[in-house]
Amino acid sequence: MPDFTVNVPLGPEAxxxxxxxxxxxxxEDYEPQERGRISADVARALARVRPGARMASICTxxxxxxxxxxxxxxxxxxxxxxxxxxxxxxxxxxxxxxVxxxxxxxxxxxxxxxxxxxxCLHMIRTDHGAEVANKVARGTVVPPHREGGQAQYIERPVTPPEQCSTGPAREYALEHLGRPLRLDELADxxxxxxxxxxxxxxxxxxxxxxxxxxxxxxxRARQLLERTDLPVDRIATDAGFGTGTALRQHFHAALGVSPRAYRRTFRGAASGSSASSGPVGL
Known part of the structure; x- marks a missing residue:
């Protein structure tokens, strides 16, 4: 894809x-030979930033x-x-x-x-609260909180579905998430x-x-929290965690929030809507 230029009306004094x-x-600015230093123009521009201003970078x-x-x-x-x-x-x-x-x-x-x-959604959430950030996220068709970090995007060989030898075990597991599943059972x-x-x-x-x-x-627990009013203990059972305590531990480890806080964010934002939009894309 060809590069393009963004023209702005203000200079570094802004x-x-x-x-x-x-x-x-x-x-063009961040080729490897340039990364250990910045140009005099960039240095002068950054020197104009007032003390206390928030600094943020995208990618490189x-x-x-x-x-x-x-x-x-x-x-x-x-x-x-x-x-x-x-x-x-x-x-x-x-x-x-x-991350x-x-x-x-x-x-x-x-x-x-x-x-x-x-x-940007994190900054909106920090400045204006979760409800505003959630509204912005839904308006731009992105999840308010994307699960996991960038480690999941590191390149690795992908097995085509038709060559996925563990596919039948995964399908079986998804059909029986609500009960204990042993490794030997899935292997079988x-x-x-x-x-x-x-x-x-x-x-x-x-x-x-x-x-x-x-x-x-x-x-599965996220879907139930978003779509239903089931109590947390019941969701824990249906999702296969067994107890509310186990669900809370795994949920917080994965998302950094409690099931109750997650439900407040998503069910609260959805209340008053004329139709359910389904789960947020993950």
Whole structure:
């Protein structure tokens, strides 16, 4: 796709009154030989930013913040393809390659370009609350909270569905999420030994069978929290967690919020709607 130019009416003097400053990703500016430094023009522009202004970067824009010294001693991220290079150039920065964005005391960074949307929703949520962020997310057809980090997007071989040897076991598991499922039971559905099944499953799904099963149960609980008024203990049973305590532990580990808080966000935003829009895309 050809590059394009964005023309803006204001010069760097606008930075002097900005409350939030974004540094975008730009291929021509952030080639590897350029990443350890910034141009004199960029340095002069950043020097105009008033103290206390919020600084944020999209994708490899984090290299600019790092070269300007704005990330020293802080936690940050960038696109997963560039994380090792980022670590090598800036060992004084704590690089987290597994998240979609970071927020360290007013200096924020995001992973890939699309993660900039996650970062912006986080900023809206911080400034105006979850209800406003949720409304913006639904209006732009994106999830208010995207599950997981960017580790799930790292390239790995994908097995075509017709060649997925563990597919029958997964289909069986999804049909029986509400009851205990043993590893040997799933392996038997795939006509494999437990050892072979475990190895094949990780190759095809990128997760262990039990990690995948927990993920599916969390997703089932999310659907029930969004679509029904069932009590948390009943949802825990239907999703296969057994107890409300177990559901809360797994739910918080996966999403960072409690089932009750999640329901407040999604059911609250949906109340008053003339028709159900179904679950948010994950």
């Amino acid at each position: 930075l002097e009154s900005a409350d939030t400053v974004f540094v975008p990703a730009a291929q 824009g984090s290299f600019v913040l790092a070269a300007a010294g704005l990330l020293t001693g802080r936690r940050a991220t960038t696109h997963w393809k560039s994380c090792e290079e980022f670590r090598a150039l800036y060992p004084e920065i704590e690089v987290d390659a597994g 979609l964005y970071t927020d360290d005391a007013g200096v924020l960074t995001s992973a890939g370009v699309a993660s900039g949307i996650d970062l 559905r795939a006509s494999m030994s437990v050892r072979t099944f475990n190895r094949r499953f990780q190759q095809e799904a990128g997760l262990t069978p039990m990690q995948w099963l927990t993920q599916q149960r969390v997703d």
